[in-house]
Amino acid sequence: MKLKHKNHIILPILFAAIVLILPIPLSLRQKAVVITMMTTIYWWATGGVNMTFAAIFMLVGFLAFSGAHPLAVLNFPLSLTFVLILSSFLLAIGITNTKAAEQLAELILQRYGTSTYRLMALSFILGAILIFLIPHPFPRLIILGSIYNVFLSQYEIKEATKSAIMISVFIAGTSVPTIFINGDFILNYSALEFAGASASFTEWAWQMTIPGILACSIICLVLIFIFRKDLANVKWNKASDNVKMKLNKERKLAFLIMGVVVVLWASEAIHNIHSAYIGLLGVLAMLATKLIRPSDIRKINYPILIYLTAIFSIGRVLTASGINQILQDSLAGFIPQANGLGIYFFIILVVMAVHMVLGSCLTTMSITSPLLVSMLAGVVSPLAIALISYLTVSIHYILPYHHLSVLIGVGEEYYSEAQLRRYGILMTPLTFLIIFLLYLPWWNLTGLI
Numbered sequence: 001m002k003l004k005h006k007n008h009i010i011l012p013i014l015f016a017a018i019v020l021i022l023p024i025p026l027s028l029r030q031k032a033v034v035i036t037m038m039t040t041i042y043w044w045a046t047g048g049v050n051m052t053f054a055a056i057f058m059l060v061g062f063l064a065f066s067g068a069h070p071l072a073v074l075n076f077p078l079s080l081t082f083v084l085i086l087s088s089f090l091l092a093i094g095i096t097n098t099k100a101a102e103q104l105a106e107l108i109l110q111r112y113g114t115s116t117y118r119l120m121a122l123s124f125i126l127g128a129i130l131i132f133l134i135p136h137p138f139p140r141l142i143i144l145g146s147i148y149n150v151f152l153s154q155y156e157i158k159e160a161t162k163s164a165i166m167i168s169v170f171i172a173g174t175s176v177p178t179i180f181i182n183g184d185f186i187l188n189y190s191a192l193e194f195a196g197a198s199a200s201f202t203e204w205a206w207q208m209t210i211p212g213i214l215a216c217s218i219i220c221l222v223l224i225f226i227f228r229k230d231l232a233n234v235k236w237n238k239a240s241d242n243v244k245m246k247l248n249k250e251r252k253l254a255f256l257i258m259g260v261v262v263v264l265w266a267s268e269a270i271h272n273i274h275s276a277y278i279g280l281l282g283v284l285a286m287l288a289t290k291l292i293r294p295s296d297i298r299k300i301n302y303p304i305l306i307y308l309t310a311i312f313s314i315g316r317v318l319t320a321s322g323i324n325q326i327l328q329d330s331l332a333g334f335i336p337q338a339n340g341l342g343i344y345f346f347i348i349l350v351v352m353a354v355h356m357v358l359g360s361c362l363t364t365m366s367i368t369s370p371l372l373v374s375m376l377a378g379v380v381s382p383l384a385i386a387l388i389s390y391l392t393v394s395i396h397y398i399l400p401y402h403h404l405s406v407l408i409g410v411g412e413e414y415y416s417e418a419q420l421r422r423y424g425i426l427m428t429p430l431t432f433l434i435i436f437l438l439y440l441p442w443w444n445l446t447g448l449i
Helices: 004-023 030-044 049-064 080-098 102-112 116-131 139-153 159-178 186-193 199-228 249-266 275-288 294-301 302-320 323-334 341-358 361-375 383-396 404-411 417-446
Strands: none
Touching: 004 139, 004 275, 004 341, 030 049, 049 102, 049 159, 049 249, 080 186, 080 249, 080 275, 080 294, 080 302, 102 116, 102 139, 102 249, 102 361, 116 139, 116 159, 116 199, 139 159, 139 186, 139 404, 159 186, 159 199, 159 383, 159 404, 186 383, 199 249, 199 383, 249 275, 294 361, 302 323, 302 361, 302 404, 323 361, 341 361, 341 417, 361 404, 383 417, 404 417
16 A cells, blocks of 8 residues: 555544543543544545545444434435435436537527637626526536537637636636525535525525625636736637527427426525425426436436535534534634624634635535534524625635535646636635625625624
8 A cells, every 4th residue: 555545544543543642621422523523524635535435434433423313413315405406416417418508508608709808707607597507516517617628629729828718617616606596506505504594595696696796706807817918819710600509399398397497496485385395396397308317316426415414414413412512612712702893704714714624615614604603693693604604615715625616627627726726815815805895785784784
């Protein structure tokens, strides 16, 4: 075994030994929970151990040592959030099968993608349009990234220019989903659940859409500023003939079903049918029209569902084992006393710090959101904490492992880690400014804060 691989076993063992020996105010059971959790997070962050194996290791450790009820540890597969995410996977598979989203995006690029700046802006616009066709962000980004890559390959442009445009697709894929609750079914609904909050499609839109559009515009301008030298004075050869979109029977059905699903999601406050059941009805409609076939169930990303089960268990286990209370007591002295802007600065700072260490957006929110809700009870609403935490992990990242969406782009070699770091370092102070200048004033008007 290579030293690199040995380290993925040796370092967790050393960490476990240190935690067991140090006289920290944790019981043996609590230490076992911390060791289990941090070992798993280390494996996830480094990729040293298969993600699914690491998730199962965490779940087994939690069941053995936490003292939490097994149904609390394994709550996610029994929840409506699970049904919603599973149905979103299947709806995305149905849309992908028809290639309707691909042709729509390619048609728009051929018609309007006539400059570097337009292409960067279109990555945000197309990202918003495709939310209503492909509910899950990963297939949406993979498809749009592939379309952009093929489109740009038709022109004789520098690699630096191409990668600067490509990075906008994936950065838009982290910020645009904040605008609508169905923008990222995993992160968005997880953010609410971790904080014990709830919001309908319309409530989320009321709180997030207007400041979100402005935030996305600023992020687009930031990208143009960072890569301005690579985007200037680019000569474009004449594009190939425009693609004509053919609306065959399957694509018409796909658009119709997703249209009905989106309308029902948007009107949830009126009919009170949970969004999970609406997604399930959409899946049944696609099965009935053969847009989805029983064999497509093999295409579901089962490892991510196991990963989510582990992630969703963290908050409950930390509470059941008493670790949350210890963390809360430790951080109590750092909370600003006045109920002013300092409180919100504190929330962003805590989430950002944990995110930079742990990397995973879901893991970060699963730990920080329940903790912050407990610490700031009666001062800041759970919904406000959920949205601030979610925005922080969604628009601020420096390394690829900080957000899976940008990791996809690096993995496909569309752009480099160095380019991502240039963006992330500048976004560190801008994240505070965006939340303070756009979201907090708007939420003050809507009555959220």
